[in-house]
Amino acid sequence: xxxLTKTAAIMALLATVACTDTTGGLFGGNGSDINxxxxxxxxxxxxxxxxxxxGSTVLFEVDQSSLSADTIATLNAQAVWLNTNSTxxxxxxxxADEQGTREYNIALGSKRASSVRDxxxxxGVADSRISIVSYGKERPVAVCSNISCWSxxxxxxxxxxxxxxx
Amino acid sequence: MRTxxxxxxxLHGVFLLLIIVEPMRSPPSRPDDVIINEVTLISAADFDTxxxxxxxxxxxxxxxxxxxxxxxDDATRPEDAQAPEATEMDITEAPTARDTDPDLSAVxxxxxxxxxxxxxxxxxxxxxxxxxxxxxxxQTGSSLSGSFMPSSQPxxxxxxxxxxxxxxxxxxxxxxxxxxxxxxxxxxxETAEETTAEAPPESATEIIPEAQPDxxxxxxxxxxxxxxxxxxxxxxxxxxxxxxxxxxxxAAIRELLDAATAEAATQAVEEPxxxxxxxxxxxxxxxxAVSRNWNKSIVIGKENFEQLVIVLEVSxxxxxxxxxxSVKPLEPANPQGDFQVAYDAARRSVIRAEVIPxxxxxxPEGVRLxxxxxxxxxxxxxx
Amino acid sequence: MAVLHxxxxxxxxxxxxxxxxxxxxxAQQPTLKIDVTGGVVExxxxxxxxxxxxxxxxxxxxxNITRVIAExxxxxxxxxxxxxxxxxxxVSNFNAPVQxxxxxxxxxxxxxxxxxxxxxxRLTVKFRLWDVFAQAPMGDGVQFSGSPENWxxxxxxxxxxxxxxxxxxxxxxxxxxxxVSETGPxxxxxxRLAIMDHDGAGLAYLTSDEHLVLAPRFSPxxxxxxxxxxxxxxxxxxxxxxxxxxxRVFENxxxxxxAPRFSPxxxxxxxxxxERGNTDIYxxxxxxxxxxxxxxxxxxxxxxxxxxxxxxIVFESDRGGSQQLYVMSANGGDAKRISxxxxxxxxxxxxxxxxLIAFTKIVGGRFHIGVMRVDxxxxxxxxxxxxxxxxxxxxxxxxxxFFRVSSGAxxxxxxxxxDITGRNMHMVPTPSFASDPAWSGLLK
Numbered sequence: 001x002x003x004l005t006k007t008a009a010i011m012a013l014l015a016t017v018a019c020t021d022t023t024g025g026l027f028g029g030n031g032s033d034i035n036x037x038x039x040x041x042x043x044x045x046x047x048x049x050x051x052x053x054x055g056s057t058v059l060f061e062v063d064q065s066s067l068s069a070d071t072i073a074t075l076n077a078q079a080v081w082l083n084t085n086s087t088x089x090x091x092x093x094x095x096a097d098e099q100g101t102r103e104y105n106i107a108l109g110s111k112r113a114s115s116v117r118d119x120x121x122x123x124g125v126a127d128s129r130i131s132i133v134s135y136g137k138e139r140p141v142a143v144c145s146n147i148s149c150w151s152x153x154x155x156x157x158x159x160x161x162x163x164x165x166x
Numbered sequence: 167m168r169t170x171x172x173x174x175x176x177l178h179g180v181f182l183l184l185i186i187v188e189p190m191r192s193p194p195s196r197p198d199d200v201i202i203n204e205v206t207l208i209s210a211a212d213f214d215t216x217x218x219x220x221x222x223x224x225x226x227x228x229x230x231x232x233x234x235x236x237x238x239d240d241a242t243r244p245e246d247a248q249a250p251e252a253t254e255m256d257i258t259e260a261p262t263a264r265d266t267d268p269d270l271s272a273v274x275x276x277x278x279x280x281x282x283x284x285x286x287x288x289x290x291x292x293x294x295x296x297x298x299x300x301x302x303x304x305q306t307g308s309s310l311s312g313s314f315m316p317s318s319q320p321x322x323x324x325x326x327x328x329x330x331x332x333x334x335x336x337x338x339x340x341x342x343x344x345x346x347x348x349x350x351x352x353x354x355x356e357t358a359e360e361t362t363a364e365a366p367p368e369s370a371t372e373i374i375p376e377a378q379p380d381x382x383x384x385x386x387x388x389x390x391x392x393x394x395x396x397x398x399x400x401x402x403x404x405x406x407x408x409x410x411x412x413x414x415x416x417a418a419i420r421e422l423l424d425a426a427t428a429e430a431a432t433q434a435v436e437e438p439x440x441x442x443x444x445x446x447x448x449x450x451x452x453x454x455a456v457s458r459n460w461n462k463s464i465v466i467g468k469e470n471f472e473q474l475v476i477v478l479e480v481s482x483x484x485x486x487x488x489x490x491x492s493v494k495p496l497e498p499a500n501p502q503g504d505f506q507v508a509y510d511a512a513r514r515s516v517i518r519a520e521v522i523p524x525x526x527x528x529x530p531e532g533v534r535l536x537x538x539x540x541x542x543x544x545x546x547x548x549x
Numbered sequence: 550m551a552v553l554h555x556x557x558x559x560x561x562x563x564x565x566x567x568x569x570x571x572x573x574x575x576a577q578q579p580t581l582k583i584d585v586t587g588g589v590v591e592x593x594x595x596x597x598x599x600x601x602x603x604x605x606x607x608x609x610x611x612x613n614i615t616r617v618i619a620e621x622x623x624x625x626x627x628x629x630x631x632x633x634x635x636x637x638x639x640v641s642n643f644n645a646p647v648q649x650x651x652x653x654x655x656x657x658x659x660x661x662x663x664x665x666x667x668x669x670x671r672l673t674v675k676f677r678l679w680d681v682f683a684q685a686p687m688g689d690g691v692q693f694s695g696s697p698e699n700w701x702x703x704x705x706x707x708x709x710x711x712x713x714x715x716x717x718x719x720x721x722x723x724x725x726x727x728x729v730s731e732t733g734p735x736x737x738x739x740x741r742l743a744i745m746d747h748d749g750a751g752l753a754y755l756t757s758d759e760h761l762v763l764a765p766r767f768s769p770x771x772x773x774x775x776x777x778x779x780x781x782x783x784x785x786x787x788x789x790x791x792x793x794x795x796x797r798v799f800e801n802x803x804x805x806x807x808a809p810r811f812s813p814x815x816x817x818x819x820x821x822x823x824e825r826g827n828t829d830i831y832x833x834x835x836x837x838x839x840x841x842x843x844x845x846x847x848x849x850x851x852x853x854x855x856x857x858x859x860x861x862i863v864f865e866s867d868r869g870g871s872q873q874l875y876v877m878s879a880n881g882g883d884a885k886r887i888s889x890x891x892x893x894x895x896x897x898x899x900x901x902x903x904x905l906i907a908f909t910k911i912v913g914g915r916f917h918i919g920v921m922r923v924d925x926x927x928x929x930x931x932x933x934x935x936x937x938x939x940x941x942x943x944x945x946x947x948x949x950x951f952f953r954v955s956s957g958a959x960x961x962x963x964x965x966x967x968d969i970t971g972r973n974m975h976m977v978p979t980p981s982f983a984s985d986p987a988w989s990g991l992l993k
Contacts, residue, residue, distance in 0.1 A: 065826075098954070101895040101909050101938055102763065102985070103808040103821060104865065104872060106784060107828035107849040110805060114826020133783045134805060134823065138761060143735040145935070145956035164782045166804050166824075444581065453585055460588035461658070464627055464716050467947075467970050469904065481578065507717035510680065510687075514658060515588070517682040529579060536582040545587035 045085055047160050054081055058116065060154040062099070065111035067119060075116060078158055079123030086126075091165040092116050093157045094134040097150035102136060109134030109156075113165075116156045131165025444525065451523040452535075460515035462541045465508045474508040476501070476539040478516070484532045486521045493517065496536065512539040592629035593715065595622065596657040598640045599633070600674070603666035610697070611665040614674060614704045618661070620748060621708035621722040624966075625948075626973025628715075631657045643675065652681040659687070661711055672697045676707050678714055687714045701750060702992065709991070721943040722747055725989040726950065727765045727774055727791075728964060730754065731982035735960060740984075742776060744791065747988075749978060755789060764939070764985045768811045771989040775809040775818060786820055799833060802840065808852050812879070813859040819843070821851040830864055832879075843881035854898045854906075855879065856923070863887070863897040863906055863923075874908060876923070887925030896939045899923070901990070902946035905969070909938045909951075918951045920969055931971040935960075939984075944991040950977065952984040 043049060050056060055078075058071040067075065082088060094113030096105035113132035121127045142149035444452070465471050477497035481489035493513050495501050501509040516537065524533060542549050600615045602608040622628040637651040643664040652660050663676035675692035679685070691710055693703045702723055709720025730743040739758035742765050745751055756762055760780035767774060774789050786806040788797040799806065804824035811818055812832070819832045830843045830853045844850040848868035855862055856879075863876045869886065872893035877884035888894040892912025899906055903923070910917045910930060916937045921928040936954035943949070947969055952962045953976075962984035967974040977986075 098936065098960075099914075100893075100911070101852070101865075101872075103851040104849060104867075104895055106805070106807050107821065107823055107851050110823040110828060111826045111849070118826075132826070135761075135779075138738070138763075140736055143958040143960075145958075145960060166783050449583060452581075452583055453587070456585050457587040458589065460585060461591060461593055462588040463590040463593060466590060467627065467716075467968065467972070468718075469969075504717050507715075510683075512585075514680070514682045515585070531578045534578045534580045536580055538582070538584045539588075540584065540586065541588065543584075543586040547584070547586045 044081070050078075050081055050160060054078055056158045056160075057155050058158075059151060060112055060156070062097075062150075062154065063108070065108065065115045067115060071116075072119070075119050076123065079120050079125055082120065082125045082129070083123075088160055089129045089131070090161075091159045092130060092132045093139075093159060094132065095139060095153055095155050095157070096137050097153040098137045098140065098145070099150060100137065105136035106134045107136075109136050112154075112156045116158065133165040448523070448525050455519045455522055456515050456537065457545070459518035460511060460539065462508075462511055462539075465504075465511055465541045468504055468507075470504065472542040474504055474541055476505070476508050476512045477536065478509065478512055478539070479534060479536050480516050482522045482524060482529075482533045482535055484524070484530055486524045488516060488520060488522065489532075490517075508539070508541065512537070515539075592627055593659065594629045594631050594657050595659040595661065595715075596631040596636060596652060596655070597661040597663070598636060600663035600665045600676075601640065601643055603643075603664050604668065607665040607667040607672070610667065610672070610700055614665055614700060614707070615663070617701060617704035617748070618663075618708040618711070621705060622712065624748065625712070626968060626975075628659075631655050643677070647679055647684075649679075649681055649684045652679075657681050659711075659715060663707065667697055670697065671695070672700055672703060674700075674703050674707060676711070678711055701746060705747070718947055719945045719991070721945045721948065721988075721991065723992045724944050725767075725771065725992065726964075726977075726986050727755075727767060727989070728952075728979070728986040729762060729765070729984045730758075730979065731962060731984060732758065735958060742774070742789075743979075743983070744774075745979075752980065755791070755794060764808065764987075766810050766987045767989040769813055769815045769990065771992055773811075774987075775811060777807040777809065786818070788818075801838065802831075802833070810854055812855050813857055819853045819855065819862060821853070830862070830881075841881070843877065844884070852896050856899045857901050857903045861899075863899055865895045865897060872911075874906070874925070887921070887923070888928075889925060890928055898940055898942060900942050900946040901944060905946070907940035907942060907949055907969075909940065918949060918967065920949075929971070931967050931969070932965070932974060936962075937965070939986075941986055941988045943988055950986040950988055952986060954984075 044053075055074045058067070058074050060066075060071075061068070082090065092113040094109030094111065094116075096108045096112075100108065110132065113134055117127070117130045117132055120130060137153070140149070140153045141155075142152040465474055468474065475497070476495065478493055478495050480494075481492035483489055493516050495509050495513075498505050498509075522533075522535065597615055597619050600611040602611040619630050623630060635655050637654055638648050640647075640662050643662060647660065647662070658681055660679040660681050661676055662679065663674065666673050671694055673692060673694040675690060677690040678687045680687050688710075691707075693706050695703050705720075705723035708722045712718070712720040712722070724747045725744055726747055727742065727744045729740050731738055731740050733739045740762050741758040742755035742762050744753055744755055755765075755774070756778075760778055762779075763777040763784070765774045765776035768788075772791055774791060776787055776789065777784050778787050779785075784805045784807045786799050786802065786809040788799075789795065799818075802820075802822060804822050806820050806822050809818050809820035816836070817832045817834050819830060821828050822831050827847060828849045828851050829845055830850050832841045832843060833839070834841075843853075843862070844864075844866070846868060848866050849872075850864055850866045850868070853862050853864040860879055861876055862879050863874060864884075865872055866875050866884070867873070868875075872895050873886055874888040874894045874897045875884035875886050887906070888908070890910070890912070892910050894908050894910050896909040897906050898908070900920075905920045906923055907918065907920050910919050915933050916935065917930040918932040918937045918940050919928060919930040931949070932951070932953075934953055935956040937951055938954070940949040940951045948966060949969060950964055950966050953965050954960050954962045961982040964977040964979060964983045964986045965974060966977050977983075
């Protein structure tokens with residue numbers, strides 16, 4: 001969907017260039033990292049870049065909120081991006097798989113989200129930019145009842161400009 | 167003159183017999199053995215309306231049941247009846263079910279008047295090997311209820327001191343059982359000696375038949391009436407009556423003494439009511455008749471169901487029919503709450519059973535059943 | 550000689566006569582002592598002829614009332630109804646003598662005779678319970694009256710009275726269940742609060758499914774419900790009045806709030822609050838709003854439940870390394886662990902009778918609903934499946950509701966009921982998927 005929009009935008013802009021002689025050109029504008037797209041260049045400040053290349057999701061072991069090496073690598077990249085886009089606030093969602101009871105999973109999701117926040121803060125991201133929420137087992141991304149799905153559901157998701165967490 | 171003496175002697179003899187036999191046909195009285203009709207609170211209209219299912223025991227049935235009693239005097243000799251029971255080690259007779267043999271007791275008594283009642287402990291070693299296999303075989307029968315196998319859970323419910331009280335250590339129970347099962351195993355002599363202390367009045371009865379040594383030992387008290395048919399020779403009768411009168415005098419005194427000691431023994435042992443024994447199969451039949459009507463589903467749903475043990479009594483007519491309104495709670499005497507629910511279920515089982523399979527002719531007076539309902543026990547009597 | 554003989558004989562006869570009469574004379578029955586073992590375990594058959602309509606206006610409702618009472622008793626699994634087709638005689642008058650033989654003949658152990666009348670806008674229902682085999686009433690006849698639209702509640706009250714006499718337990722039929730109704734696929738579930746009578750009648754929705762809602766619980770007076778909602782973006786605790794649907798928000802609570810329950814006197818709520826990733830148990834005084842922290846420490850402490858006397862709280866905590874059950878004073882402080890088996894323990898709920906705690910146990914990849922004594926002894930598991938979770942007690946502490954989730958991509962929850970003996974487990978039908986049931990107390 002994003003690429004379609006990008007392509008359409010590029011086509012439109014090209015059309016515009018053909019018609020007029022505008023200053024600012026394709027790379028003008030306010031540099032909004034949500035919509036900015038450059039022909040022939042990747043905006044590392046964009047959300048798409050964040051999601052596609054850096055990764056917004058980190059995974060956890062069963063009943064754990066500790067950060068694996070892979071997770072730390074991802075969070076490091078997140079921290080860099082966040083430090084670059086220093087006005088952006090994020091909401092970290094904590095999730096759990098269906099193998100536990102409801103309240104405990106909300107608490108576990110909260111621990112996971114908080115674990116990610118604490119790490120990002122340790123990497124220089126201001127605490128005030130980060131809020132967290134836990135969905136426990138209420139929002140699975142994978143629906144099968146085995147480890148392949150459960151492992152995907154044990155996650156924390158970093159949402160840029162997300163809703164109001166705590 | 168002689169004729170007059172003879173007639174007088176005859177009449178005296180008959181009179182004596184009647185006086186002495188009459189109270190002997192039944193065990194010492196239970197002062198509270200009264201049949202109570204359950205009272206239902208109903209309106210006057212209800213009272214006037216005839217109940218279509220009022221129980222009614224036709225006299226004809228009673229008479230019919232009575233007949234075999236008189237005739238079957240050789241059907242069950244004590245040793246015959248007891249021998250098969252001896253192998254059925256599952257019987258745990260309550261002291262009240264101790265075998266009795268009034269005739270033999272009298273006979274033996276006169277031979278060895280001072281033989282004391284022994285607990286048959288010395289015979290225990292003989293019995294033990296037979297008892298153990300029965301235990302391990304897990305024979306069914308009410309006597310093998312949880313009382314036999316040590317109960318894993320302590321029962322706090324008040325229980326009457328019945329033979330099935332689980333609190334007794336095994337060896338104590340063994341000796342009790344030994345005493346019981348000794349009875350069928352020992353000779354009729356020993357049996358007679360044991361029962362003598364409990365039923366002294368009966369001993370005097372048999373002084374009469376003692377004059378006719380060919381009187382066969384019989385188990386049922388009514389058979390004591392048999393000798394009445396026997397006398398054929400007036401002279402023999404006269405001699406017998408004279409001797410009987412002298413013996414009766416002695417016996418009467420001895421009887422009073424024995425009654426006193428037996429009374430004391432009775433209190434200690436627990437109301438031994440001499441009654442003809444039930445075979446294991448007969449006992450099982452009675453249990454079946456009641457338990458298949460005993461719906462304990464609600465009771466066992468309770469957290470404390472193991473404590474909800476109910477003991478009740480019910481009168482059974484000689485033809486086996488439950489006497490309506492005779493069901494009464496014994497333990498607890500006034501069931502409340504969960505015990506009320508358990509009692510209702512137990513009572514219902516007896517009423518629904520309607521007829522108890524009593525051994526034919528064995529209880530011409532009917533029977534008073536004391537039934538213990540323990541919901542924790544399954545059919546084999548185990549938890 | 551002969552004369553002397555005669556005198557002696559007569560004297561002897563007299564003496565013996567005296568002795569004989571001194572001796573007991575009754576013709577006694579022998580006593581047989583027998584232990585009755587065995588017995589059968591099966592539903593107790595009862596008959597409930599259609600309640601007599603004492604005026605024409607109540608004919609239709611009389612039949613409905615009869616059926617509701619019968620279904621209540623059947624739902625316990627303890628009773629079996631002898632159908633009307635088998636009845637030999639009917640009952641045409643509430644005070645007529647009972648033909649016990651006719652009910653004995655069809656093996657009905659209990660007979661419920663009732664009558665209904667509706668006069669002056671008032672519905673009156675009376676009943677009498679008969680023990681057919683003892684041919685006696687069980688308890689007195691009882692009469693209930695109320696407004697006609699409450700006919701269901703009146704029926705449940707009759708059924709409760711019958712149940713109490715037959716089982717010795719208080720009833721639980723005049724009660725409500727609040728739960729979460731769920732629709733949609735597993736990865737896009739819609740949830741909303743719903744309430745219904747214990748037998749499923751009168752179902753109503755209390756919220757829309759716009760926002761995620763979880764785990765509603767009744768107040769002691771059954772008029773309010775505590776629940777958790779994500780409508781603000783994070784889980785927060787709300788209180789809703791069942792009649793007015795009016796909401797109270799606990800705004801001043803920090804962090805995320807969830808797993809709330811009322812205290813037995815209705816004066817406080819206890820809940821979990823998760824701050825900075827750490828979840829602990831707090832109480833909030835409903836009148837002053839004062840918040841009191843009951844647990845601290847890095848472990849997860851959640852799912853608190855008051856004892857019926859309000860003095861203690863049972864909760865789950867992983868302070869020992871895994872999810873286990875603990876009991877502490879209602880003021881907080883030292884907590885004593887009460888769960889010791891293999892596996893994890895969660896969602897403890899104290900029975901209204903005070904004698905048992907129900908819980909969810911996870912062991913070997915399976916979920917179980919179980920009960921244990923309040924000191925943790927006599928643990929007993931009642932169910933097993935992929936997911937069985939979150940028990941709630943009937944008003945009389947004899948039955949548990951919980952929800953069961955099927956496994957797989959199409960897995961979905963349903964509410965189930967089970968007796969605390971483990972018997973009579975069955976699904977409670979609802980229009981859609983359902984979870985998080987909570988049972989009210991007996992309605993007043």
